[in-house]
Amino acid sequence: MADEKVALYPGSFDPVTNGHIDVIVRASRLFDRLIVAVGTNSGKKPVFTPQERQDHLRQVCRNLPNVDVSSFNGLLTEAVTIFGAQAVVRGLRAVSDFEWEFQMALMNRELNSACETIFLMPKPEYSFVSSTMICEIARFGGDISPFVPSFLARDVVNRLQQP
Numbered sequence: 001m002a003d004e005k006v007a008l009y010p011g012s013f014d015p016v017t018n019g020h021i022d023v024i025v026r027a028s029r030l031f032d033r034l035i036v037a038v039g040t041n042s043g044k045k046p047v048f049t050p051q052e053r054q055d056h057l058r059q060v061c062r063n064l065p066n067v068d069v070s071s072f073n074g075l076l077t078e079a080v081t082i083f084g085a086q087a088v089v090r091g092l093r094a095v096s097d098f099e100w101e102f103q104m105a106l107m108n109r110e111l112n113s114a115c116e117t118i119f120l121m122p123k124p125e126y127s128f129v130s131s132t133m134i135c136e137i138a139r140f141g142g143d144i145s146p147f148v149p150s151f152l153a154r155d156v157v158n159r160l161q162q163p
């Protein structure tokens with residue numbers, strides 16, 4: 001479709017959380033097509049490979065017909081051009097996310113003037129859920145099942161509790 005509105009939702013998704021899923025569903029209602037793309041956050045040490053994270057996302061998005069799952073290497077601003085996206089979607093959980101996200105949005109627009117960022121707020125019940133915290137809880141034997149899709153909880157625990 002020539003005038004199709006495409007959005008790119010980039011993230012580490014390591015692992016995908018119920019908060020991410022909430023944002024995916026919201027964004028999928030706003031755009032003709034949503035591409036959820038696994039990118040590299042050089043400040044994080046990955047638990048799952050990019051391929052594994054894409055597999056998790058594909059399972060999560062299997063009933064969302066206008067959502068595709070992909071990945072990108074390098075800069076988000078380049079991915080925006082490659083995927084032909086008109087907007088980048090990012091989730092804002094709390095004010096504490098804002099400063100970094102605001103800076104990243106402005107820097108991305110500086111690097112690529114076509115890179116507009118749209119922030120979506122997940123439900124308040126997900127405002128404290130983060131992949132990093134989920135990994136920490138799993139590592140020490142806590143229950144992560146309320147925070148991740150049910151098919152994934154066991155995989156996260158197995159991955160993090162390996163000797």
Ligand code: PNS
Nearest residue numbers: 010011012013039040041074075076107
């Ligand atoms: O889920 P995350 O870890 O907050 O996602 C961060 C991600 C992957 C979107 C971000 O680190 C990213 O865009 N990485 C690609 C390299 C890049 O463009 N960095 C931003 C420069 S301002």
